[in-house]
Each structure stands twice: as C-alpha cells, then as structure tokens.
Amino acid sequence: MFHAQVLTLFPEFFDSPLACSIPKRAIEAGIVAVDAIQIRDFATDRHSKVDDSPYGGGPGMLMKPGPVVAAIREARQRQPGTHVVMLTPSGSRFTQAKALEYTEKSSITLLCGRYEGFDERICDYVDEEISLGDYVLSGGEPAALCVLDSVIRLLPEVLGSPESAVLDSFSEEGILDWPHYTRPEEFEGKRVPDVLLSGNHAKIEQWRKSQAASRSRQRDVKGKGHDE
Numbered sequence: 001m002f003h004a005q006v007l008t009l010f011p012e013f014f015d016s017p018l019a020c021s022i023p024k025r026a027i028e029a030g031i032v033a034v035d036a037i038q039i040r041d042f043a044t045d046r047h048s049k050v051d052d053s054p055y056g057g058g059p060g061m062l063m064k065p066g067p068v069v070a071a072i073r074e075a076r077q078r079q080p081g082t083h084v085v086m087l088t089p090s091g092s093r094f095t096q097a098k099a100l101e102y103t104e105k106s107s108i109t110l111l112c113g114r115y116e117g118f119d120e121r122i123c124d125y126v127d128e129e130i131s132l133g134d135y136v137l138s139g140g141e142p143a144a145l146c147v148l149d150s151v152i153r154l155l156p157e158v159l160g161s162p163e164s165a166v167l168d169s170f171s172e173e174g175i176l177d178w179p180h181y182t183r184p185e186e187f188e189g190k191r192v193p194d195v196l197l198s199g200n201h202a203k204i205e206q207w208r209k210s211q212a213a214s215r216s217r218q219r220d221v222k223g224k225g226h227d228e
C-alpha cells in the first residue's frame with residue numbers, strides 16, 4: 001500500500017476532497033492510506049504557538065522551526081524512508097513527471113505551511129521543496145491536495161481503464177491532450193469534426209496527434225514534444 005502523510009494545521013481541509021471520486025475509491029480499496037499529522041500537537045509552550053514574527057521585521061508570521069521539525073520527525077518515525085516534501089511557492093515546479101516519480105516511493109509526506117511561510121532552517125529537514133506554480137496560496141494545503149490527487153490517480157490499479165492515465169495530457173513527452181467530443185454531433189451550431197465520425201482509425205489517430213502538437217505549440221508547453 002502507498003502511504004501519504006500530510007503535516008498541517010488544518011487536517012480537516014483534506015476530509016471532503018478525499019471522500020469523493022477517485023481518491024475515495026483508492027482509499028476504500030486499500031491502495032492508498034492518507035494520514036494527517038497536526039503540527040500544533042508538537043508545540044511545546046502553554047499556548048500551543050506554532051508561528052512567530054520574522055527577525056528583521058516585516059509583515060506576517062512564520063512557522064516556527066520547533067513544532068514543524070518535531071512533526072517531521074514523527075512522520076519519519078511512522079513511515080521510515082518516507083520522502084518529505086515541503087509545499088512552498090519558492091520550490092521547484094510540480095510536474096506530471098514528479099507525480100509519476102512519487103508513485104515509485106513507498107510513502108510521501110507533504111508539509112503544509114500557513115502564514116507567510118517557514119523559518120528557513122526547516123528546509124534542512126525536508127527532502128524536497130515543491131511549488132504548484134507562480135502564485136501564492138493561503139497555505140500549502142491546496143497544493144498538497146493537488147499533489148496527492150495527481151499521485152493517487154497514477155497508482156497501479158486506481159484508474160478503471162489503465163489506458164486513460166497513459167493517454168492523458170503530458171504523459172506522452174509533455175504533449176498536451178487532443179480535443180475530445182461526445183454526443184450530440186451538433187451543439188448550438190458547433191459540429192464534431194468530420195474525421196471523428198469517419199470511422200477511419202488511422203486518419204483519426206493522425207488528426208489527434210497533429211491537434212495535440214499544435215495545441216502544445218500554441219500553449220507553449222515547455223520544450224518538449226514539438227518543434228520550436
């Protein structure tokens with residue numbers, strides 16, 4: 001079984017997304033287990049303080065190293081060999097390739113911060129720093145949820161059809177997916193491309209590949225799978 005742990009001040013954040021759809025089925029089938037560890041449980045002072053103001057001044061609060069590092073140690077003890085990932089906008093960009101890489105591990109631990117970020121020294125206790133993109137979320141939780149979801153759906157036996165994970169966007173050399181159509185044949189004057197109704201499978205495949213390639217060019221998927 002694949003084990004995921006989230007280190008967070010808001011364990012309830014994950015409850016309803018993991019109780020729906022593919023993650024729900026994967027958990028029920030015993031393919032994945034997701035455990036939350038409450039960082040505040042590792043605070044040592046009377047007020048269970050987990051944040052403090054930055055040295056040198058400036059706005060906002062930072063996660064203190066003490067409780068966070070104690071929570072990381074607990075996570076490593078619960079799942080020896082777990083890969084600890086800090087979610088932070090200053091990390092390296094999360095990609096489909098990363099999601100696939102994580103499925104090869106026995107366990108990942110996702111560290112979510114609140115406030116303006118983490119005390120820099122916490123970075124020495126994690127294996128990797130990951131960002132979802134160049135924007136700032138109110139905390140690491142939404143980012144951790146995206147990482148979890150993208151990893152869970154790639155675990156062997158999670159998706160009904162093993163082909164769908166292989167065929168979707170990004171899986172093939174970073175090329176975006178082709179356009180899809182379902183019934184009706186015409187919707188508000190917009191017709192399904194004739195080639196898809198032709199029954200000519202070679203032509204359909206050719207059309208899909210060329211559509212995917214031109215989409216990748218247009219949307220500037222970095223560097224892969226298409227001519228510059």
Ligand code: ADE
Nearest residue numbers: 087088089131132137143
């Ligand atoms: N925490 C806040 N913003 C984030 C982002 N863009 N990616 C990952 N973690 C974050």
